[in-house]
Amino acid sequence: MKGRAGRPPLWSYWVVLPSFVLLWGLIAWLLQSPLLPTPLNVLDTLIRESATGELWHHLGATLGRVVVAFILAMIIGTAIGIVMGRSPTTNALFDPLLVLLLNLPALVTIILMYVWFGLVEVAAVMAVVINKVPNVAVTVREGARSLDYRLEEMATVYEFTRWQRLREVWVPQLFPYLMAATRGGLALIWKIVLVVELLGRSSGVGFQLHMAFQVFDVAAILAYSLAFIAVVQLIELAILQPLERRSSRWRQPEAAHA
């Protein structure tokens, strides 16, 4: 699978990251400025925020929005992508809109949603979904176009039901594309959710960053960023990588089947 192949050996993480923290600590100690706290300050803030429960509350709120927006965007985007990849008419109809949406800045969607629907949860999640759906659709469309016509013919001869065709023939072939959409999608959604929270919600990591920004509390900003990075990595290691391994088990190393 792409992405994993170019990964350096594990020890490089254990060398580079601690060195970076050390360098950061050194500079912060030399500057002695509240605008660049030391790593220990940040750790302190992290522990304090976690002890009061604030950290978990806001991380949970962000995670909830990410999960809901991600699931909606994947379902809608996959459906649109499959239909566009299979039907030239639908593609002709939707492609111009897709180009429009792909180039629309995320910030515009967020502002419009808040203006039209008010500062409510539905508007926040919808803004994220609208930003994400075009990316999923474009990726899945590529997959739908490359579906093996030989297996299609086979499914026609053997009278597969619609559901069997989707589950047994299409999804396994689309899987690498769905995975790519998932990876790209999560990375994008995380970032958009923070902006959504910063602009119009009273909970979540984005909201907390906003509060910290107003009082120039850099330690809090870095503490929340660290917690955020940890959660993203945890999802990568605990969900995405096992899923990828599980679903590519049928691939034989020597398999020439296209």
Added chain:
Amino acid sequence: MLELRIAGRDFGLPVLGEVFATIARGDRICLLGPSGIGKTTLLNAIAGLDKSVPESAVIGRNQLRVGYLFQEHRLLPWRTLNANLSLVGASDEEAETLLGQVGLSGYGHYLPDQLSLGMARRAALARCLAVKPDLLLLDEPFASLDPVMAGELKALIAGILDSRPKMAMICVTHDGEDAEILANRLWYLDGKPARLQWDDAIGEPGLIDGLLGRLRDLDLTGS
């Protein structure tokens, strides 16, 4: 059982002319003809895979169960042989029995790409039989197999045909000898656009020799 009234297929390649024929239960047809003439196209039209041939051109197909052995195995590579067979309606025991019949007992838990070409083709043949077909379509079943494997498969198919006297078969091949072993009827597709040049029943042994002689002559002049 099945009546072909194909008016032709004038776009795309190869071009198919009018094809009229009836197929009865127990017919074992070998479809011969020069390569590239449209034998697979005709098979696809009969199977309902050719969108340019209307459904009304193949009368009776909707009432038939069709098993199609494609040139490639076209098993789902992410499913085991058992799962591939049960997807087309075979129970676990039926899958076991069918795999046994094609010489693949104990291979039910293998994935298609773990098998050799010949084994995968036999597994695909088992799937054809799993639908309990009224009509079996074989597209060059012996292509790219070594002579020993091809011979084994030929004997296997002959046995399957003998044990299912009501099943009809259409087998695309270039090889007249395949017809001698498998067929009781011979189609020869040739011309531009391609039509059935002959549609002959093979009865007494002398006839097939005559047909094959004519076929060899045509092959020589054609190539």
